[in-house]
Amino acid sequence: MNSCPWTSELKTHLKNLVEMEPISPLPELLDVLESSEKLPEAMQPDAIRTPLERHQRQALTFMHQRELGWALNGSRPDLWEYMGNNQRHCFVNHVSNAYQEEEPEDFSGGIIADPMGLGKTLTMISLVASAAPLHNSVMDADGVVTSATTLIIVPPPLLGTWEEQLSEHVNPGSLTWCRHHGKTKFTGTGSYNEISIVLTTYHTVSAEWKSHGEHSPSVLFSTRWRRVILDEAHFIRNSSSQLTRATCEIDAAARWAVTGTPIQNRLSDLTTLFSFLRVYPYSNRKQFDADITNYWKEGNAEEALKRLKRLASFLILRRRQNTIQLPLRRDLQCAVELTGTERAMYDEIRNKTVARIDDILYESSDDTRPVEYTNILQQIEAMRMVCNLGLYYHARRGLRDLTQKNSESWASIAQQNFDFQGEMGGMQCRYCFAVADTSARLLNSTQSQQSLHLSKCLQLICSDCISKSQPIDCGHSPSCPFAPVYLNPTSLEETSLSFNHLEYVTSLPQAVKFPPKITALVTQLKALPPGVKSVVFSTWRTTLDIIEAGLNQASIQCLRFDGTIPLKERQAVIDRFRQEATPSVLLLTLSCGAVGLTLTVASYAFIMEPHWNPTLEYQALARIYRLGQRNEVTTVRFYVRDSFEQRVMDVQNSKRQMAAVLFASQDSTAGPSLASLQNLRSLL
Ligand SMILES: [Zn+2]
Ligand SMILES: [Zn+2]
The missing domain is CATH 3.40.50.300 (P-loop containing nucleotide triphosphate hydrolases)
Structure with missing residues (x-):
C-alpha cells in the first residue's frame, strides 16, 4: 500500500x-478444464491487421486442428483413434478406454473457454479469416450445399460489440459481414453466399425456428453453414428451452461454442454444450453420465476428474487469466463512515427491518410471508440507498407499505420481488430448473417482451414452460395467484423506491x-x-x-x-x-x-x-x-x-455464494424459509 x-x-x-x-x-474456478498442452503458434492471418498475441495464435492452431475432424490416425492425441492390424479393426475412445468397431461419427469444432478479457472475439474472427479464403459454396456427394459463410450467434447486446471488433481488427476489404436481425434480414437460400460472416441473435434463431416451414422458410435453417459460432454459449445451458433446441438445430460443417464459463452451476452445463457441438458420443447425456458423472456419484471422484480432464484436453481450450501479461x-x-444524521437514519430503517423480520419469524403464516418478504427486501434496498445517497435519500417519500394492499396487488409487487431475488442469485423454473439470474438478464434483449410467471408463494415458471404446460401450478392446492414478470435488464437500474430524486436534489440547500x-x-x-x-x-x-x-x-x-x-x-x-x-x-x-x-x-x-x-x-x-x-x-x-x-x-x-447463505435451506415449495430469513437478519 x-x-x-x-x-x-x-x-x-x-x-x-x-x-x-x-x-x-x-x-480461479474451473481449474480442472485448463489446457496444459503447449500448442504451436499459427501464422498471423493476412486479413487481420491487429497483431495477434501468442495465446491467440495457439488458439488458432487448436481450432485449425479441430476443424480437420478426429485425428483417427493418431497424429495428435484425440478422443478417438483407429487401432487395427490384419485381423481386427476398432476405434478406441481415449476418455473411457472403450472401443467399438464402427467408425465414430466425425466431429469438427470445440469449446473456446478462455476467461474474460483474453480476446476471444478477435481469436474467433481470426479463425474465419484464416481457415479458408472466401469461395463459393461446395456441394457434397449427397447434394447438400455447404455455404462458405460463418454464422455467429450472440446475445442481443453483443451485436454491436462484434461489428466494432470486426471493423477494428480486419483489414478493409478482406472480410465482409452483415446482420441477420430485426429489420435487416435476408430471405432465400444462398442470399449470403458472398458474405464471410452473418451475425444474428439467439432470439432471432429461436423465433425463426418456430416459424420455419414450407411457407416461410428461414435462411438460418435452410443453409448448411461453413461454421457456426455461439458467443456467450452458456446462454443455452437450459437444455429443454426452445432457444436451446433451436440453436442446436442449426446445420454447419464446424461447430464452436465460446464461453468464459462453460460450467456455471453443474457439470450438466457441459452436456448442453456437447449436444450443441454434436460430438460423438458425448452429445448423448446418458453416455456422458455413464463415462464421467456416475463415477462421481459412486464416490470415485478421482477417476471422474481424470476422465473429465482428458475429455477437456481434446475438446476444450481454456487458458489461465495470467496467460497474458x-x-x-x-x-x-x-x-466510508456515515455522518451522525445519516447513521441515525440508517439505524432507524435497520431497526425497523430487523423488528419486521422478527415479527415474521414468530407470527406470519406461509400465506403472508412472501409479501412480508418483499417488504423486507424493499427496506434493505432503502438501507442500501442511505449508504449511497446519505441525506439525499428521503425515506418517507419512498417506502410504501406493501402489506397494506389487498391480496390482488401481487401483480404489482411480483416484478420487484423477482428483481430482488434475481440480484441475489437467481431463481429456478419450477418445472425445468432453468435459472433466471442477473447474468442471464444482462445478455437479454432490452425489449424482451416474453414474460415469466411468479406465484405469490415465489414459485417461478419460465416462458418456455408456460407455453408448454397449461394450467400452471405452484404446488399448493388451490394454486396461489401468479403474476407475469420480465427479464428486462434496465429495470434493475431503477430503484423500486419511487421518489423524484432529481426534484429532491435540486431542492436541497447548497449547504447539504x-x-x-x-x-x-x-x-x-x-x-x-x-x-x-x-x-x-x-x-x-x-x-x-x-x-x-x-x-x-x-x-x-x-x-x-x-x-x-x-x-x-x-x-x-x-x-x-x-x-x-x-x-x-x-x-x-x-x-x-x-x-x-x-x-x-x-x-x-x-x-x-x-x-x-x-x-x-x-x-x-x-x-x-x-x-x-x-x-x-x-x-x-x-x-x-x-x-x-x-x-x-x-x-x-469468504468466497461463499450469497445465494447459498440466503437460501441455505429453502424449501422448494414454501417460498422464503424461516432459515433464509434468519440468515438475512444476520446480515443486517
Ligand atoms: Zn421452465
Ligand atoms: Zn403456492
Whole structure:
C-alpha cells in the first residue's frame, strides 16, 4: 500500500473518511478444464491487421486442428483413434478406454473457454479469416450445399460489440459481414453466399425456428453453414428451452461454442454444450453420465476428474487469466463512515427491518410471508440507498407499505420481488430448473417482451414452460395467484423506491454536503493525474445522478452510459470516451455496462456499492482489465463501514455464494424459509 504514492497520499488526505484495504484475489474456478498442452503458434492471418498475441495464435492452431475432424490416425492425441492390424479393426475412445468397431461419427469444432478479457472475439474472427479464403459454396456427394459463410450467434447486446471488433481488427476489404436481425434480414437460400460472416441473435434463431416451414422458410435453417459460432454459449445451458433446441438445430460443417464459463452451476452445463457441438458420443447425456458423472456419484471422484480432464484436453481450450501479461492490478476496498444524521437514519430503517423480520419469524403464516418478504427486501434496498445517497435519500417519500394492499396487488409487487431475488442469485423454473439470474438478464434483449410467471408463494415458471404446460401450478392446492414478470435488464437500474430524486436534489440547500461515498469518490478522482481515465459503476441511476452533481460541483466532466441512453446513441458515448481527452470519467450502470464493452482506455474502476452477486462485479472490472490494457489498473470498491454492506463484503470475501447463505435451506415449495430469513437478519 505504501509503495503506491496515490493511495498513501490519499490516506493522509482523508485520514478518517477513507481507509483502503487490499483484497486478496479469488482463486480461479474451473481449474480442472485448463489446457496444459503447449500448442504451436499459427501464422498471423493476412486479413487481420491487429497483431495477434501468442495465446491467440495457439488458439488458432487448436481450432485449425479441430476443424480437420478426429485425428483417427493418431497424429495428435484425440478422443478417438483407429487401432487395427490384419485381423481386427476398432476405434478406441481415449476418455473411457472403450472401443467399438464402427467408425465414430466425425466431429469438427470445440469449446473456446478462455476467461474474460483474453480476446476471444478477435481469436474467433481470426479463425474465419484464416481457415479458408472466401469461395463459393461446395456441394457434397449427397447434394447438400455447404455455404462458405460463418454464422455467429450472440446475445442481443453483443451485436454491436462484434461489428466494432470486426471493423477494428480486419483489414478493409478482406472480410465482409452483415446482420441477420430485426429489420435487416435476408430471405432465400444462398442470399449470403458472398458474405464471410452473418451475425444474428439467439432470439432471432429461436423465433425463426418456430416459424420455419414450407411457407416461410428461414435462411438460418435452410443453409448448411461453413461454421457456426455461439458467443456467450452458456446462454443455452437450459437444455429443454426452445432457444436451446433451436440453436442446436442449426446445420454447419464446424461447430464452436465460446464461453468464459462453460460450467456455471453443474457439470450438466457441459452436456448442453456437447449436444450443441454434436460430438460423438458425448452429445448423448446418458453416455456422458455413464463415462464421467456416475463415477462421481459412486464416490470415485478421482477417476471422474481424470476422465473429465482428458475429455477437456481434446475438446476444450481454456487458458489461465495470467496467460497474458497484463499490467499490475491493485484491488482496493474503501470503507466510508456515515455522518451522525445519516447513521441515525440508517439505524432507524435497520431497526425497523430487523423488528419486521422478527415479527415474521414468530407470527406470519406461509400465506403472508412472501409479501412480508418483499417488504423486507424493499427496506434493505432503502438501507442500501442511505449508504449511497446519505441525506439525499428521503425515506418517507419512498417506502410504501406493501402489506397494506389487498391480496390482488401481487401483480404489482411480483416484478420487484423477482428483481430482488434475481440480484441475489437467481431463481429456478419450477418445472425445468432453468435459472433466471442477473447474468442471464444482462445478455437479454432490452425489449424482451416474453414474460415469466411468479406465484405469490415465489414459485417461478419460465416462458418456455408456460407455453408448454397449461394450467400452471405452484404446488399448493388451490394454486396461489401468479403474476407475469420480465427479464428486462434496465429495470434493475431503477430503484423500486419511487421518489423524484432529481426534484429532491435540486431542492436541497447548497449547504447539504454530498454523501460520504460521493465525497470519497470525488476526492479520489480529483487526486488522479491528468489524462488518467476512470469508469464508475453503480447498480442504480439515482446514485449516478448524485455522482454527476458532485462531479459538476468539482468541475469534473463526465459521460453517462445507462438505460436511458437510446441504443443507437450508446456507441457514440463509448467512442467519445475512448477518443477524446475529456471527459475522463464515465459513469455506468452495472446492467448496461457490465457486459460487452471494451474500456481499456481507463485504468481506474470504482464500484459504488457491493453487489449481492460478485460475478457481476468481476464482469464489470473485466471491461478495463483485459487484453489491450497498457497501464497499471486500480479497482476501488466502496462500502459503508459497520453496515449491511460490510457484511455483504465479508460474505463475498469468504468466497461463499450469497445465494447459498440466503437460501441455505429453502424449501422448494414454501417460498422464503424461516432459515433464509434468519440468515438475512444476520446480515443486517
Ligand atoms: Zn421452465
Ligand atoms: Zn403456492
